[in-house]
Amino acid sequence: MSVANVVMYEFETKADLEKWADWYKSDGPFPNNEISLFVQTGETSAFGIATYPSEEAREEGGKIRDELVHSSKMSYKVKDVVPLGGPVLVEFIDGILSPKHNPK
Numbered sequence: 001m002s003v004a005n006v007v008m009y010e011f012e013t014k015a016d017l018e019k020w021a022d023w024y025k026s027d028g029p030f031p032n033n034e035i036s037l038f039v040q041t042g043e044t045s046a047f048g049i050a051t052y053p054s055e056e057a058r059e060e061g062g063k064i065r066d067e068l069v070h071s072s073k074m075s076y077k078v079k080d081v082v083p084l085g086g087p088v089l090v091e092f093i094d095g096i097l098s099p100k101h102n103p104k
Contacts, residue, residue, distance in 0.1 A: 001088065002034060003051070003052055003058045004050060004052070004058070004085060004087075005048070005052075005058055006049050006085065007048040007082065008045070008047055008081070009046045010044060010079040011045070011046075011076065011077065011079060012076075012078070014043050014044055016044070016076040017046055019074075019076040020076045021038055030050065031057070032053060032060070032061070033051070034051045034052060036051075048065075051091070058085055062085070066081075069081050
């Protein structure tokens with residue numbers, strides 16, 4: 001069963017949010033990442049959703065994320081991060097239920 005990180009981000013500025021998204025477009029996704037979404041929910045806030053094939057891969061993705069969030073080498077400032085994680089119960093891609101979640 002796939003597992004996911006669901007992460008709420010609050011950036012210092014709108015420019016910081018855009019810098020994170022630009023960085024991720026060129027340097028993402030994290031290793032073993034199956035699906036990745038990054039959704040802006042406010043001027044400086046966003047949700048990230050990343051699915052992984054195993055708990056171990058999910059935990060490794062979380063470690064990479066935390067290192068990036070706290071890195072002084074990156075060009076963006078993250079004000080707050082609230083990570084959640086758990087099993088993926090339903091997964092549709094292009095309107096088709098993923099075979100991993102289809103009981104047929």
